[in-house]
Amino acid sequence: MKVAPPQSADFWYNIQSMHQEQEKRLLIDVARLAPEGEDLAGEADIVDYEQEFVHPFGGVRYRLHAQQFGTELLVMGHLEQDFTLACSRCGKDFDTTVHVDDFTVSVEVGEEDEWADITDDARESVILAMPTYPVCDEACPGILQEAEPPADDRWNALDGLKV
Numbered sequence: 121m122k123v124a125p126p127q128s129a130d131f132w133y134n135i136q137s138m139h140q141e142q143e144k145r146l147l148i149d150v151a152r153l154a155p156e157g158e159d160l161a162g163e164a165d166i167v168d169y170e171q172e173f174v175h176p177f178g179g180v181r182y183r184l185h186a187q188q189f190g191t192e193l194l195v196m197g198h199l200e201q202d203f204t205l206a207c208s209r210c211g212k213d214f215d216t217t218v219h220v221d222d223f224t225v226s227v228e229v230g231e232e233d234e235w236a237d238i239t240d241d242a243r244e245s246v247i248l249a250m251p252t253y254p255v256c257d258e259a260c261p262g263i264l265q266e267a268e269p270p271a272d273d274r275w276n277a278l279d280g281l282k283v
């Protein structure tokens with residue numbers, strides 16, 4: 121059976137409904153993908169990477185171009201995810217957005233495949249793009265040092281004795 125060319129609305133309907141049915145996945149509807157490729161944009165809740173100092177919130181926002189070349193599906197574009205991170209200098213929590221500007225994944229698709237699942241690739245790219253030493257502000261002074269204790273004359277006197 122020949123598959124009709126995709127209609128944008130149908131395309132989106134399918135992507136959205138698959139999200140709901142298959143939990144939190146980022147899927148490309150290859151059975152309906154236009155031969156010249158398609159631009160996809162949306163949000164998918166796929167980054168469940170929680171650590172003591174790392175809390176993602178909201179979904180991954182994506183703007184992708186997906187195109188199939190023979191048995192290869194090429195997906196390229198931009199991903200971004202909001203996080204609450206702890207500052208590596210002062211320890212305070214702050215909100216930031218992690219961007220992946222050059223997300224690229226190539227997926228082998230068979231004749232029978234209706235969907236290509238790029239969830240793991242997208243999640244991994246976001247996690248790899250996270251800063252190793254996040255800072256709340258480039259000018260963050262770090263944990264402020266306690267004021268210098270007042271000089272104690274008695275220690276000075278000891279110093280004098282050692283000499």
Ligand SMILES: [Zn+2]
Binds near residue numbers: 211255256
């Ligand atoms: Zn800080």
